[in-house]
Amino acid sequence: RKEVEQDPGPFNVPEGATVAFNCTYSNSASQSFFWYRQDCRKEPKLLMSVYSSGNEDGRFTAQLNRASQYISLLIRDSKLSDSATYLCVVNHYFGNEKLTFGTGTRLTIIP
Amino acid sequence: EAGVTQFPSHSVIEKGQTVTLRCDPISGHDNLYWYRRVMGKEIKFLLHFVKESKQDESGMPNNRFLAERTGGTYSTLKVQPAELEDSGVYFCASSQSRADSYEQYFGPGTRLTVT
Numbered sequence A: 001r002k003e004v005e006q007d008p009g010p011f012n013v014p015e016g017a018t019v020a021f022n023c024t025y026s027n028s029a030s031q032s033f034f035w036y037r038q039d040c041r042k043e044p045k046l047l048m049s050v051y052s053s054g055n056e057d058g059r060f061t062a063q064l065n066r067a068s069q070y071i072s073l074l075i076r077d078s079k080l081s082d083s084a085t086y087l088c089v090v091n092h093y094f095g096n097e098k099l100t101f102g103t104g105t106r107l108t109i110i111p
Numbered sequence B: 001e002a003g004v005t006q007f008p009s010h011s012v013i014e015k016g017q018t019v020t021l022r023c024d025p026i027s028g029h030d031n032l033y034w035y036r037r038v039m040g041k042e043i044k045f046l047l048h049f050v051k052e053s054k055q056d057e058s059g060m061p062n063n064r065f066l067a068e069r070t071g072g073t074y075s076t077l078k079v080q081p082a083e084l085e086d087s088g089v090y091f092c093a094s095s096q097s098r099a100d101s102y103e104q105y106f107g108p109g110t111r112l113t114v115t
Helices: none
Strands: A005-007 A010-016 A019-025 A032-039 A046-052 A056-058 A060-065 A070-076 A086-089 A099-100 A105-110 B004-007 B010-013 B018-026 B031-037 B044-050 B055-056 B065-068 B075-079 B088-095 B108-115
Touching: A005 A086, A010 A019, A019 A086, A019 A105, A032 A060, A046 A056, A046 A060, A046 A086, A070 A086, A099 B031, A099 B044, A105 B031, B004 B088, B010 B018, B018 B088, B018 B108, B031 B075, B044 B065
Parallel strands: A010 A105, B010 B108
Antiparallel strands: A005 A019, A019 A070, A032 A046, A032 A086, A056 A060, A060 A070, A086 A099, A086 A105, B004 B018, B018 B075, B031 B044, B031 B088, B044 B055, B065 B075, B088 B108
């Protein structure tokens, strides 16, 4: 079983729609959780950290459910520029340690 | 502020040859990481330097891979001899050492093709 599992998609969503991605992780001792965004042939970039209380950044909302070992990302009012691969990332410790990546979910926003 | 830089951006070599990848982290970042993505798979951790010391090299695939960070600044990752399965994108990342700021900033990657 992979440490971090994501639906690879692709998700093809019309502009303006709301889209949600889910991710599960296998190590219950995991401490830090992130969503990264990766554009085609580019490097991953941190989109947002995910906190137990849930957090929001503009049109993006992230949720963490430790009991179910489940992380989600919600994008509202999707824009063409949101087209990318979204990577669910887990860190087993707080602080500067290795990241464990999911395979990513590919999102395409359709005009 | 300059981001993480990697050189070369692309490398095509034959099986059995040697390749050296270079990473320059963000200035002042003590932590430097190497990751790799092979075709169709997730990005996987290779190793982690804190300054010039190897903190964790549990992800290094085998002894054909050698990473160095002399002086705690830039790092090199050498593959010798290269095999077909080494093809992929090699990412370098760096982060600060502050407990409240550990975002890892990634470089653009080196795309390695072994033929």
